[in-house]
Amino acid sequence: MTQLASLLTAGGAEPVVGTTGNNSNHSKTETNQNLCTPTCSTNGTHSEGYTGAFEGPEKLLEIWFAADPEAANYIGQEAKLCSEDHHDQWSELRSGLRCVPRSIWRDMLELVHCQVLSTLCNEHLDSYLLSESSFFVYPHKLVLKTCGTTTLLYAIPRILEIGRESLGVDGTYQLFYSRKNFMFPDQQEPLHQSWEKEVAYLDALFPEGAAYMIGKTNRDHWHVYLSGPHEPRSQKPAVVAETLAAVACNTIGTSDVSGEFNGEETVAADQQPVPISTDVTVNNSLAGSPTTQPVFSRSSSCSTMNSIPLRSDVSGTKADITVEILMTGLDPECMRAMYLGGASSVEGSDGGKAVEKVTGISEIYPDSTSDSYLFTPCGFSLNGLQGDGYYTIHVTPEPHCSYASFETNVTDGRAADLSDPKAIKRLVEQVTRAFGPRFVTVTVFKARNANGSRQLIDAHALAAAVQSAAAVSTKEDLLVKAAMQLAADVVPPSFAPVDGYKSVDRVLYEFDHYWLRYASYIKTS
Structure with a gap:
């Protein structure tokens, strides 16, 4: 993306605060005018340093310091680090990172060679729109996605330091x-000139890591x-077990601090599901990884029925599913809107909103709040929030290097269910209509169990609780429904055919804890 020329100013201008998006009551955007320097970055992406050949495909880094948001509160954090530049309507709700x-x-x-253009926040997460992605x-x-010639991997040591300083953890969860x-x-x-160099760098930091080309x-x-996944070394097993025990009882599960499971799990840890409609199926157990799967034992304070793996949306914990749609050979007619003077002659967030409306991007998640930019001379970036999920779009429209990416983990009840192949088909078709790509790559990362761990609950107790709360149907019907939902955790994601593409x-x-579905398409018309 090309850097916004009006932001290339030095000095201490105060941030301009405003709201944006379809649901401005729930999120707030801050445009920061004092974050950029008048010098061009080595990326050649700033307005004054644009080279005409831009590397759109992003480097994507996702680092977890704990298995879920609640766990981040129990990993040695003694005090919140909120400061004046963090104060907004969500300050009291923030925790962890x-x-x-x-x-x-x-x-x-x-360290990555990118700057913050604006921020968008809600009660669940904070997003930063960057000069190079999100x-x-x-x-x-945290999720860090950068394009151009950014040096993303050089940020990892500093990120690990931040985790150690702010959360008290030594290492990563995954x-x-x-x-x-x-x-x-x-x-x-x-x-970043070769995958082999990147892997060597990562291996030095994470000796148990594994690299793949797909x-x-x-x-x-x-x-x-x-x-x-594995537990950061600074976590104390007894504290972790006590925390998991409390969570388990709150979700009709049970635990004791011994961490031993007294009962039988219906799905074996090494069970291999049958692949669905795939040319290539690869089993990659990360042998030697220091993985720790929390398990729960029974206690007299909770039910003693047989247990089954808990699916995250039943427990109230978000399912861990991420979809990426990567597109090249974009339709020049669709790309007109991505140039200054196309959908808008105004660079920045106002121009970004015009692009969202003209291209139909705003209709992908109509209940979301978005923060977008139209760059000079061309290019478009967007961050969107809906509930505890995000989506992000980045577009490089030049014909000789055209590229667009769409990434989302939004899977709440108001939007697409990313575990449903038909929903992914609709999403891919809606996104491709906006950009008209000739070539499309789709990836789906899906946790094999809630948060990648084998949390166990009592199926009969769950059905009784749901029946009591909903006052509908019979316990037997609810058990069948719950079992069907829970079965999705051991079934790999699959794709339905995409209209107009082969x-x-x-x-x-x-993998041990995740499914990865990869598909590549070419336009048929």
Whole structure:
């Protein structure tokens, strides 16, 4: 994305605060005018340093310091770190990483060679729209996505320091790093010029990590690096067990501090589900990974029925599913809106809103709040929040290097259910209509159990609780419904055919804790 020229100012201008999006009562955007410098970055993405050949495909880093937001409150954090530049309507609700002062995040982003343009927040997470893509902060994890020639991996040591200083953890719960094959790899900084160099760097930080290349080596393909899940070393097992016990009882589960499970689990840890409609199925057990799967034992204070794995949306914990749609060969007619003077002659957030409306992007998640930018001379970026989920869009429209990406983990009841193949089909078709790509890559990461762990609950007690709360149907009917929902945790994601596109590559990876579905499409008309 090209840097907004009006933001290339030095000095101490105060941030301009306003609201944006379809649901401005629930989120707030802050446009920061004092975050950028008058010098062009080495990315060649600022208005004054634009080179005409931009690397759209992003580097994507996701680091978890705990299994869920609640756990981040129990990992040695003694006090909130909120500061004046963090004060807004959500200040009292922030916890974990969300309490890290924004000045610390800005300094970390300098290592990557990108700056913050604006922020969008709600009760669940904070998002930062960057000069090169996006940054999302939850209490327990962060997602950093950067394009161009940014040096994303150089930020990892600093991020680990921030986790240690603010949460008291030494290490990560789990880590994901991924990217599509680059268009101009020789223009990257040395670390990012090859996947082998990136893997060597990551291996030095995470010796138990594992690297994969997915797709055809002589066509579009995708790289991914995984580490964990495992408990950060500073967590005390007794404290963790007590915390899990409390959560378990609150969700009709049980635990004691011994961490031993007294009962039988209906799904074996090493059970391999049957692949669904795939050309290639790969089992990749991360042998040797220091994985820790919390388990619960029975206590007299909770039910003693047989247990089954708990699906996250039944327990109230968000399902861990992320969908990426990566597109190249974009339709020039669709791309007119992505140039200054197309959908709008105003750069910045006002121009971004015009692009959202003209392209139909605003209709993908109509209940969301969004923060977008139209860049000079061209380019578009968007961060959107809906509930505890985010989505992000980035577009490079130039014909010789056209690229667009769409990423989402929004899976609440008002939006698409990302575990439903038909819902993913609708999402892909809606996104591709906005950009008209010739080539499309879709990836779905889905946890095999809630939060990747094997939390156990009492199915009969769950059905009784749901029946009591809903006052509908019979316990037997609810048990069947609950069992069908819970079964989704052991079934890999699948794709329905996408209208107007032919599938040319399909791969299913089965990891210890996640499914990864990869598909590549080419336009048929």
